[in-house]
Amino acid sequence: MTNQEAIFEYCLRIGDTSLILGQRLAEWCGHGPILEEDIALTNISLDLIGQTRGFYDYACQVENKGRTEDDLAFLRNDRDYRNLLMAEQPNGDFGQTIFRQFLISSYYTLFFTALSKSNDETLAALAQKSLKEVNYHLRHSTEWMLRLGNGTEESARRMRTAVEELWMFTEDFFDMNDVDRILLQAGIGIDNSALRADWLHFAQDKMKEAGLLIPEKSFAIRGSREGKHTEHLGHILAEMQSLHRAHPGATW
Amino acid sequence: MLSTTEQELEKKFQERIDKGESIEAKDWMPERYRKQLIRMMGQHAHSEVVGMLPEGNWITRAPSLRRKCVLLAKVQDEAGHGLYIYSGTETLGISREQMLDELLAGKAKYSSIFNYPTLSWADIGAIGWLVDGAAIVNQTVLAKGSYGPYARAMVRICKEENFHHKQGYEILATLMKGTPEQRAMAQDSINRWWWPALMMFGPSDKDSPNSAELLRWKVKRYSNDELRQRFIDRTVPQAENIGLTLPDPDLKWNEERQHYEFGTINWNEFYEVINGNGICNKDRLKARRKAHEEGAWVREAANAYARKKSGETIAA
Numbered sequence: 001m002t003n004q005e006a007i008f009e010y011c012l013r014i015g016d017t018s019l020i021l022g023q024r025l026a027e028w029c030g031h032g033p034i035l036e037e038d039i040a041l042t043n044i045s046l047d048l049i050g051q052t053r054g055f056y057d058y059a060c061q062v063e064n065k066g067r068t069e070d071d072l073a074f075l076r077n078d079r080d081y082r083n084l085l086m087a088e089q090p091n092g093d094f095g096q097t098i099f100r101q102f103l104i105s106s107y108y109t110l111f112f113t114a115l116s117k118s119n120d121e122t123l124a125a126l127a128q129k130s131l132k133e134v135n136y137h138l139r140h141s142t143e144w145m146l147r148l149g150n151g152t153e154e155s156a157r158r159m160r161t162a163v164e165e166l167w168m169f170t171e172d173f174f175d176m177n178d179v180d181r182i183l184l185q186a187g188i189g190i191d192n193s194a195l196r197a198d199w200l201h202f203a204q205d206k207m208k209e210a211g212l213l214i215p216e217k218s219f220a221i222r223g224s225r226e227g228k229h230t231e232h233l234g235h236i237l238a239e240m241q242s243l244h245r246a247h248p249g250a251t252w
Numbered sequence: 253m254l255s256t257t258e259q260e261l262e263k264k265f266q267e268r269i270d271k272g273e274s275i276e277a278k279d280w281m282p283e284r285y286r287k288q289l290i291r292m293m294g295q296h297a298h299s300e301v302v303g304m305l306p307e308g309n310w311i312t313r314a315p316s317l318r319r320k321c322v323l324l325a326k327v328q329d330e331a332g333h334g335l336y337i338y339s340g341t342e343t344l345g346i347s348r349e350q351m352l353d354e355l356l357a358g359k360a361k362y363s364s365i366f367n368y369p370t371l372s373w374a375d376i377g378a379i380g381w382l383v384d385g386a387a388i389v390n391q392t393v394l395a396k397g398s399y400g401p402y403a404r405a406m407v408r409i410c411k412e413e414n415f416h417h418k419q420g421y422e423i424l425a426t427l428m429k430g431t432p433e434q435r436a437m438a439q440d441s442i443n444r445w446w447w448p449a450l451m452m453f454g455p456s457d458k459d460s461p462n463s464a465e466l467l468r469w470k471v472k473r474y475s476n477d478e479l480r481q482r483f484i485d486r487t488v489p490q491a492e493n494i495g496l497t498l499p500d501p502d503l504k505w506n507e508e509r510q511h512y513e514f515g516t517i518n519w520n521e522f523y524e525v526i527n528g529n530g531i532c533n534k535d536r537l538k539a540r541r542k543a544h545e546e547g548a549w550v551r552e553a554a555n556a557y558a559r560k561k562s563g564e565t566i567a568a
């Protein structure tokens with residue numbers, strides 16, 4: 001695998017994750033618990049899909065086969081998607097959406113901080129821009145996690161359920177394969193598994209403030225690096241790609 | 253019967269209106285004026301919020317990433333408009349909760365146009381071009397209305413509506429330059445949305461019970477028919493520009509009047525939809541009720557947490 005090929009794959013992971021998560025958040029549009037949250041979740045969704053476009057754009061450049069951002073988004077199948085398994089998990093209730101956001105945004109805060117020091121200038125710039133947005137996503141989801149975890153008995157119970165539903169997908173964040181090793185060697189990518197300790201520390205602290213505990217026993221589900229997904233992704237793509245695929249070659 | 257003092261106050265109030273002064277929340281106003289504004293502004297805010305549903309229906313299926321982002325931004329704007337107008341209405345002494353309760357109980361109205369379904373991507377174009385287009389015609393005038401908080405909200409909102417209008421027109425223009433299927437999609441959409449868009453201005457003023465009073469108070473500045481004509485006059489050339497045919501065989505330019513003539517609007521359909529018999533009336537309210545009910549625990553938790561926090565501050 002060349003550096004270029006590895007960068008392509010790396011961009012897909014990031015771009016796919018933000019696209020799928022953005023798509024999930026867009027499902028909330030018009031259905032939020034209060035109007036302010038309709039705005040906030042739509043806003044986060046918009047940020048995320050904006051990030052996708054940045055990383056896809058770079059992926060297309062390094063691939064240099066004339067593919068466009070829309071080819072990547074709408075014409076790949078689920079096995080070719082590299083998004084974190086966490087991103088495709090269903091919205092569940094508002095608490096679950098918030099907790100999923102907290103987990104991903106806290107990971108991405110560390111990830112983008114590290115990647116912003118990449119010696120690939122484009123990746124560094126994309127990471128810096130994304131980091132600003134992800135910081136806000138993390139603040140938003142953390143505030144809500146504290147509110148819900150410490151709110152009423154019901155909200156605390158729902159948050160505990162969210163932890164049970166989602167925790168098992170966190171190990172998937174930190175897996176590394178050849179792509180990571182090649183890019184780490186070249187000073188382009190980051191040492192992903194090294195983020196785990198800091199992340200765990202941070203997540204544990206904040207969750208504790210929200211009265212939430214990390215499950216003692218949890219079997220880790222992983223596989224996003226190889227495009228092995230849960231059943232949810234197929235449905236997300238079926239919906240997202242349906243119109244685009246129904247009109248091959250059309251301009252929108 | 254009004255007491256003498258009230259008669260005098262009303263007289264002074266009317267003088268202020270006639271002089272073009274803007275009425276502010278703390279100023280004295282007739283009870284009817286307050287009620288009418290609460291009704292109008294509430295309806296407007298509800299329309300922004302319910303209007304998120306038909307457009308939200310296509311966000312997850314938008315055919316390109318760029319379109320997805322534009323649509324997300326647009327729907328986010330509409331939520332912001334809702335929020336902004338709800339706050340404006342609260343200055344008149346009604347809470348957002350009360351207004352929402354009325355909406356969910358089916359007592360408050362919202363723009364009937366949102367009871368029509370979005371069946372294709374082209375409908376997103378049609379909504380932007382026609383529905384936001386009609387809203388601009390309405391709101392540009394409302395921005396000069398007598399109640400200050402509402403008028404100022406309209407000034408701010410109109411800027412965003414122009415972007416909504418543009419993106420809708422651009423969607424349709426792109427479709428009309430596309431494949432035969434895309435052109436058919438666009439034309440079909442306009443066939444379905446044109447007449448409901450014309451109905452957005454409301455029935456002819458002679459059949460509109462509130463019009464005279466609202467005009468006198470400068471809450472309204474023009475009649476429904478005048479605004480409808482203004483909308484038609486500016487929209488017909490836009491349709492011609494991109495090759496869309498408006499579904500009205502009677503539509504033609506009248507050189508003498510310098511206006512387009514148009515066919516008869518099916519007011520029967522309008523009243524049916526207003527009274528709950530449109531395709532989506534039930535679904536729209538159901539969706540709003542579901543969001544409200546399923547969000548109850550979130551709002552309760554947020555309140556409980558805020559109480560605990562303020563308790564801590566007081567104790568500290």
Ligand SMILES: [Fe+2]
Nearest residue numbers: 300329330333
């Ligand atoms: Fe609006």
Ligand SMILES: [Fe+2]
Nearest residue numbers: 330384413416
């Ligand atoms: Fe709008």
